[in-house]
Amino acid sequence: MRRFWVASCLFAFLACGGGDGDSGGSSGAAAAAPLGNSSITGVISFAGSVPTNPAIDMAEEPDCAVKHSDGPTDPIVVVTDGKLANVFIRIVGGLPDGPYPEPSEAAAIDQNGCLYSPRVVGVMVGQTLEITNSDPLLHNIKAVPTENRGFNISQPRAGMTSPRTFNTPEIMIPLECNVHGWMNAYVGVVEHSYFATSAVDGSFTIGGLPAGTYQVAVWHETLGTQSGDVTVEADGSATLNFTFGG
Numbered sequence: 001m002r003r004f005w006v007a008s009c010l011f012a013f014l015a016c017g018g019g020d021g022d023s024g025g026s027s028g029a030a031a032a033a034p035l036g037n038s039s040i041t042g043v044i045s046f047a048g049s050v051p052t053n054p055a056i057d058m059a060e061e062p063d064c065a066v067k068h069s070d071g072p073t074d075p076i077v078v079v080t081d082g083k084l085a086n087v088f089i090r091i092v093g094g095l096p097d098g099p100y101p102e103p104s105e106a107a108a109i110d111q112n113g114c115l116y117s118p119r120v121v122g123v124m125v126g127q128t129l130e131i132t133n134s135d136p137l138l139h140n141i142k143a144v145p146t147e148n149r150g151f152n153i154s155q156p157r158a159g160m161t162s163p164r165t166f167n168t169p170e171i172m173i174p175l176e177c178n179v180h181g182w183m184n185a186y187v188g189v190v191e192h193s194y195f196a197t198s199a200v201d202g203s204f205t206i207g208g209l210p211a212g213t214y215q216v217a218v219w220h221e222t223l224g225t226q227s228g229d230v231t232v233e234a235d236g237s238a239t240l241n242f243t244f245g246g
Helices: 004-017
Strands: 038-047 088-093 107-112 115-117 120-124 129-133 139-143 151-155 161-164 170-176 184-190 195-197 203-209 212-220 224-232 237-239 242-245
Touching: 038 088, 038 212, 038 224, 088 120, 088 170, 088 184, 088 203, 107 120, 120 195, 129 151, 151 161, 195 203, 203 212, 224 237, 224 242
Parallel strands: 038 237, 038 242, 107 129, 120 184
Antiparallel strands: 038 203, 088 195, 088 212, 107 115, 129 161, 139 151, 139 170, 170 184, 212 224
């Protein structure tokens, strides 16, 4: 994975001769230091009967089907031991004014097994998102934002990577594939770097915070949104959990 300043230089090149045509992005200057040493941790749980994810017919794409030992399904609601993955978490209130620390690396999404992985990813405004095709067949990347500029590009070969950036905060930007209609992913674009996506075990951590009280919002593609408040002490950690379903 490239360091972020390398990705910023690459974006500057693409803005003149390619990319999504946006003119923003990082200047490549040294990133701001973390605002503090406190953190918010939590777990996203799911209560009740777990919905069955729809099966996907990959009979015409055997190179993808073979990557799914249990049969391919559309991972809309991913629950493991009562914990919910692919929930996007971000701070929406309580942060001091910037500048905010920039992520040290580009974000990444892989087209693998005719699915996007991860399904949900966050980027800071101007941060590079690298979208890679790991399948030996044609994929397409179609971004359908409402606030940012969209794009629709092809990646016909395995190993191809397309870097893109977004210049305006937006929750969320859908990614599609016109070749395989079941392929979906979501990109959360945030004005700062205080966001996370819940892991398979439902856990998340947002670090580098100063002491304070924060408003936190969480998003799932079909289960909706929630919010909550949490107070963290200097150099401390506070817990904020959410439960969907039920």
